[in-house]
Amino acid sequence: MNTKTIVAPITAAPRNRLRLSLDRFGLPLVFILLCVAMAFSSEYFMTWRNWMDILRQTSINGILAVGMTYVILTKGIDLSVGSILAFAGLCSAMVATQGYGLLAAVSAGMFAGAMLGVVNGFMVANLSIPPFVATLGMLSIARGMTFILNDGSPITDLPDAYLALGIGKIGPIGVPIIIFAVVALIFWMVLRYTTYGRYVYAVGGNEKSARTSGIGVRKVMFSVYVVSGLLAGLAGVVLSARTTSALPQAGVSYELDAIAAVVIGGTSLSGGTGSIVGTLFGALLIGVINNGLNLLGVSSYYQQVAKGLIIVFAVLIDVWRKKKR
């Protein structure tokens, strides 16, 4: 080809780089601006205690959102995480009150979550039921099973070691925050540095190409629901410890906040693009909004409206940005 055709893309490169960096840092920027605005509105906002509160409240939604990111990257959706969370919380609390050790209790919760994830994965990957429908079914099934499990009553009187998972501290930092951080780190690394991570992106980006390239598309699809279920199970354990009792009605509509965090974080519902880092900021943004509105004394009715508006606007900005290309 002619040399001139080669010149054009190179001159375009600095622009591309600018755009790429805006894509990557746009959300953190919004997040920082929000924090600065809050710091001026309330002097309590920038205190250590308040930030620990924000992070602790974000941790449950954050853990769910990490799993949700995997699912949405493959063009799927998991509506059942709130119900799985409640079911797993009850399972682990039951094991804990029976006097088995902490490890057994936590394992039981995570195992229960993962098993429901396996059912989701089987429905989506092997029976080809659309993810929305399959997990909508599981939302109801898991919730029902939670009520059946202990006849609709909560489980209280949890042992102290168990409660430490929710209200304990290691040094100055709450245990749920640490669990959340470890989960985010592990699943960020898996997505970024392993072959499995690349396959998740490829399956969501183009299922046919992934198959032609020798990737086990069904296996990948199946696995993301297990990941999501497993993390929902873990979140259930932490939540029951934090609220000092496992409630069968826990986690209702938590899936919506998790999806919101993922979408605000820039992961596309049409699959193939997004990241755990984005999701972290998405979850933190929701946490700061909740906290900020509380500090400003906005009533919880208005809070819901405000949160909804912010979610829609965050995605609208994303849509505009993509249109400009």
Add this chain to the structure above:
Amino acid sequence: MATPLLLQAEHVAKAYAGVPALRDGRLSLRAGSVHALCGGNGAGKSTFLSILMGITARDAGSILLNGAPVQFNRPSEALAAGIAMITQELEPIPCMTVAENIWLGREPRFAGCIVDSKTLKRRTRELLEGLEFDVDPTSPMHRLSVAQIQLVEIAKAFSHDCQVMIMDEPTSAIGEREADTLFKAIRRLTARGAGIVYVSHRLSELAQIADDYSIFRDGAFVESGRMADIDRNHLVRGIVGQELTRIDHKAGRECTATPCLQVDNLSRNGEFQDISLQLRQGEILGIYGLMGSGRSEFLNCIYGLTKADSGSVTLHGKPLPIGLPKASINAGMSLVTEDRKDSGLVLTGSIVSNIALSAYKRLSTWSLISARKETRLAEDMVKRLHIKTSSLDLPVASMSGGNQQKVVLAKCLSTQPVCLLCDEPTRGIDEGAKQEIYHLLDQFVRAGGAAIVVSSEAPELLHLSDRIAVFKGGRLVTVSSDTHLSQEALLSLAS
């Protein structure tokens, strides 16, 4: 000039984010003529055409339709003025029928709101029969092959009563027999006084159908004239900007007697029957066939994308499991699929992640990817295949067709295959990129590989392959090692 000018465009320009895509677009279309618009990928043809259609707004320049200046802000305005377009990208609504797709938005109705499906079907049947297209009006779009979808797209353009028709690569997805039917339809249209702007990378086709030509290069008009006054070399020179030496890729190529791929009695219901083939090491085997001859289906089946009903595939003496692309890749086989956007690339992914997609097993230890190995592989491939890009991390969606096709090829070569299957490896890419891909395939077999190339372009196969297998109606008609066959002889074997 005796014949009036239908459409006249001058100094049309358009820039995206400061980067000019089109600097000086010009075109003078005479009534009753076919005007070939030529240029390589990135020459600005597509931008120019989308400006004509009102899809993109121009920054500068003038467009006259029948002598009066026009400014279209959306395609519907262009359509209303009598300009229709067949686009390169196919955009059917999959679950609606052929008839519904063709008349979308202008269905015949009762009382303004109820669709008159009887008239709809009748009109579609008349339209398709008039064009001699073999497509069922009541069949849903998702049941059609790529070629049939292309025919429907063409029929849709013909259904508008237009005076100017723009055809952007109308034959890229269809075979030669369908192309001939299309040419007949084009001649009927020009006889009525309509003008046609015709874009195609198949130069032999242009000589056959076009009256005039214009060449664009690097976003600007270069020259125009009568097709009859110039030859193919002149055209190629104008498009590429320099003399393009046509190398005889086959010269001195020697295939060994060692069989590489052995296919025995392979059948798949409704697609192809009882096909036995042998591919030897060091050779390129061409497969020629018309639309619906089962050639692509055969290739997909060997590779394992679909399951054969009976028969076997053996690679280097080892039988391949049926229906497992992963096993085929591990055994040393790789497939360049027919449609790069649909099944070749992950468009949301970067160049490097696309190139490495099939090779991660080799690039990782304990499933941890080595970024160093990954980057080195991608850099090697970019160098080896002359892929033009400023960064490996750019999304493949931003690349031109020719470069995207090279990325697909790079992905396939990354698995270090011994047997390469290529389905229409040069579809919709320009002459320069085509030659590069021929060269790559040739190098690949000379280095001890073997390749099957499926193509609907007879000259391409005659140029490239050592032997040509002809498919017809799902069966293997003949395997000819006489590559001095004429194009006509091939066509008559296939139809």
